[in-house]
Amino acid sequence: MAEPLDWLADGTPYSARFGDRYLSEHGGLDQARQVFLAGCGLPGSWAGQPQWRILETGFGLGLNFLVTWAAWRADPARPQRLHFVSCEAWPVSAGDLLRAAPAEPELQELARQLQAQFWGLLPGVHRLSFEGGRVLLTLYIGDAQAMLRQQQPMADAVYLDGFSPQRNPDMWSPQLLKAVARCCRRGTLLATWSVARGVRDGLAQCGFEVAKVPGVHPKRDNLRACFNPRWQPRAGRPVLPDVAVAAPARCLVLGAGLAGAAVAASLARRGWQVTVLDSAAAPAAGASGLPAGVFASHVSPDDSLLSRLSRAGVRTTLQTLEQLAAATRGGEWSDCGALEHRVDGTPGLAWRDGPGLDWSRPATPGQLAANALPLDATACWHARGGWVRPPQLIQRLLKQADITWIGNAEVARLQRTEGSESVWQALDGAGKPLGAAELVVVCAGPQSMALAGAPWRLQPLRGQIAWGLHAQAPQPAAWPQQPLNGHGNLVPQVPMAEGPGWVLGSTFERDQTALPPSDADQATALAANLERLRGLAPALADALAPAFARAPSQPEGAVRTWAAVRCAAPDRLPIVGPVEGGPWVCTAMGARGLTLSLLCGELLAARLHGEPLPLDAKLARALSTERL
DSSP: OOOOEOOOTTOOEEEETTTTTTOOOOHHHHIIIIIIIIIGHHHHHHHTSEEEEEEEEETTTTTHHHHHHHHHHHHHOOOOOOEEEEEESOOOHHHHHHHHSSSSSHHHHHHHHHHHHHOOOOOOEEHHHHHTTTTEEEEESSSHHHHHHOOOEEEEEEEEOSSSSOOOGGGHHHHHHHHHHHHHEEEEEEEEEEOOHHHHHHHHTEEEEEEEEEEEEEEEEEEEEEEEOOOOOOOOOSOOOOOSSSOOOOOEEEEHHHHHHHHHHHHHHTTOOEEEEOOOSHHHHHHHGOOOOOEEOOTTTTOHHHHHHHHHHHHHHHHHHHHOOOOOOOOEEEEEEEEETTTSOOOOOSSSSSSSGEEEEEEEEEHHHHHTTTTTOOOOOOSSSSEEOOHHHHHHHHTSSEEEEEEOOOOOOOEEOTTTTEEEEEEEETSEEEEESSOOOOOOOOHHHHHHHHOOEEEEEEEEEEEGGGGOOOSSSSOOOSOOOESSEEEEEEEEETTTEEEEOOOOETTOOOSSSSSHHHHHHHHHHHHHHHOOOOHHHHHHHHHOOOOOOOTTTTEEEEEEEEEEOSSSOEEEETTTTTOOEOOTTOOOOOHHHHHHHHHHEEEEEOOOOOOOOOHHHHHHHOOO
């Protein structure tokens, strides 16, 4: 649940949990600007930097973040990316967040943007994205000490904040200060309003040089510190091996599906000159070329790794769609939600209340009726879900600055040149160079491991879908209003060039790679997809059954087919990261490319640049190449 706030007569928010008030608006702004921002030498310290990483120990009402974001906006010498990492055990509601925002128009505008993304904050890591991905807020929801030890973000500046040591001693304990110190590089500046003896001594013991400075009213003194231990700090066990590069350069991305486009976009935003090579004449020619697909979070009673991973992916997908293609909502994508028909009768949810309901909740009778399901059906409503037309998304990703697309470029092998300026070369079957770069990322689906020289096996999965136009469908047909998923999925309302349409699928044909499928395989797949539709929407399946029966002999009739080959790792999770002695890979999305590809692109970029991870460390390890 969101942390309940009381509001005092003077309009000041008050925390009953800690028996203390938040600062008044004027005092809060002065503290944010003078104690924290100026106390960490900002904005001067970040001038001209490619990125700047700020760690805050208590997010509270978000005022320090808003003030820092505003300072970044106003600074011509601002860093290309601002990372703001903040811990919060008891997040307030989005409504209270906005109510507490200062009255300054610019801060009000930023607070409204923050409020729009301040939802679904279950325990764990949540990445919020602003300014086209140039301002990234990473929230650690949970105990600050535990989250910092788990995530180990590297900080260029630290805002040490929270309710007073008397009210909330855990936020100022020696253990918490030690966890903060482990996130600092030599020279990291720290600022706080507290000058308590225990805080000063604790920081000094952790390697900070500490000094009192004139305070901001009503405090006489504040504290500033610099991490400069007299000893050589002992390196802890990293979350993942350090593979960061010195600076962006050139990159070849092999493959122009969702994974390749996501990687290209994430790297281009960080200053890389990216060339995307693909054997086809146009992007999205493989498994990412389906007419439409569903994105929605996975649910499980134990909130499994896949469930948590899918939520992080859905959040990243929604942010990307909003920033990249906001004007095309309804035509190329929709965040209309998705209804999961739990045909096994289990609810699947790991919560009954709290922020999890922002993601998924039991479907209401009205939602069941609107989607042509019986009122006794068991279903989950995924409020943060919808559908996308992948080819259109890929085109928009690849049109970003610093990305060059080259088609009809079939890479047969990669080789590393020798010498002081060694680069990767992509060669065709005749040995002709197709491109060269300091970095290569292979996103080539089933061919990825062979190109990357990796010893792992990917299982090919041929998938066939059925699709059609509403105008050619039998009438009356009970069309759902939102996408359905469960055993398969249905996108019932897709704007297509020929008119409104629908997309149903997909089959999972393991170790099958033949394209196009034989007539017999297409007939088998049509029958399998009709059975999926019977599970998802029985009334609609009955209405469409005659058209399905005629489909093999009427290729342009009411039901048409489409097929492609995907791939999956043995543990059914994506593979992201460097191959030992070889290039990088981002592949094996399986059937969850729309949900996970954009997140995987951000994870790959974060590792290359030493950024805070965009998801829980455990989830990052589960996706890494190092796990195999």
